[in-house]
Amino acid sequence: MKRKTRVIKWLLISVSAILLALGYFVIFEVAPRIRSKSEASRDSAIAEYRRFLIDVAPEAQFENDTCGLHTLRVIYKSYGLDPDKKALRFRLGLDTPANPIDPGSTGTLQPDMFRVLNQDGFLYELVDLNDVGSAVTKLLEHLKGGNMAAVLIARRENGAMHWIAVQRVENEHLVILDSLSKNSYLESPDTFTRNMAISCVLVKPSDIAPNSPDSSLTDGAAALFQSIRRYSFLKKQRAGNPVGGEKRNAP
Secondary structure, three states: OHHHHHHHHHHHHHHHHHHHHHHHHHHHHHHHHHHHHHHHHHHHHHHHOOOOOOOOOOOOOOOOOOHHHHHHHHHHHHOOOOOOOOOHHHHOOOOOOOOOOOOOOOOOOHHHHHHHHHHOOEEEEEOOOOOHHHHHHHHHHHHHOOOEEEEEEEOOOOOOEEEEEEEEEEOOEEEEEOOOOOOOEEEOHHHHHHHOEEEEEEEEEOOOOOOOOOHHHHHHHHHHHHHHHHHHHHHHHHHHOOOOOOOOEOO
16 A cells, blocks of 8 residues: 555656646747747738838639638738738638538638738727717728728628728728729718728738737627627618618729
């Protein structure tokens, strides 16, 4: 019995020593390497983007549920980044259903979009659409500062959810890059925000890591919740007064 006790004690001491050594290795060796690689990746991304936007055309969409991908791709192109090198489709989880039992539940969700933007050195900000006047002011100031926005909209034609990019302001109208339109087009800021915008995400490069790596999940969840409420509101509004009081214009 005493011998067994000594053996058990020896085993416990040995296992504890191994765990302590492993913990030391993870904390002081592995973690700094991971952190430095993450920081190096973000720094290299920040070094790549251009301070002034490049004028790009919309990307054509030929697949269902890829509007979010094309929206991010044109934003990256506008900042001089190569979206192909960023493997956006894979990193957005575009081909992975949000609901495992529904193969059709694919597409770009805000938590994934925010995570990718954060990893690539971009600052994102979700606009509160409850106050349309303030939202329009914030969006215009952001765009006039040389930045872009990704906006989830209810399409004028059928009310379906669809991601588009807002590139700049021209003649006090928004220049829209839409994967379902061959050319860019103009929208009235107020009409667009009031009748079509479901979720508005301001995007701009940053010299620091403004969003912590863990914030994209909580921020994205908040954006999803806002989108559900906003979409429900727009559906009711559309039923009583169909969207489309102002037609879009060619720039």
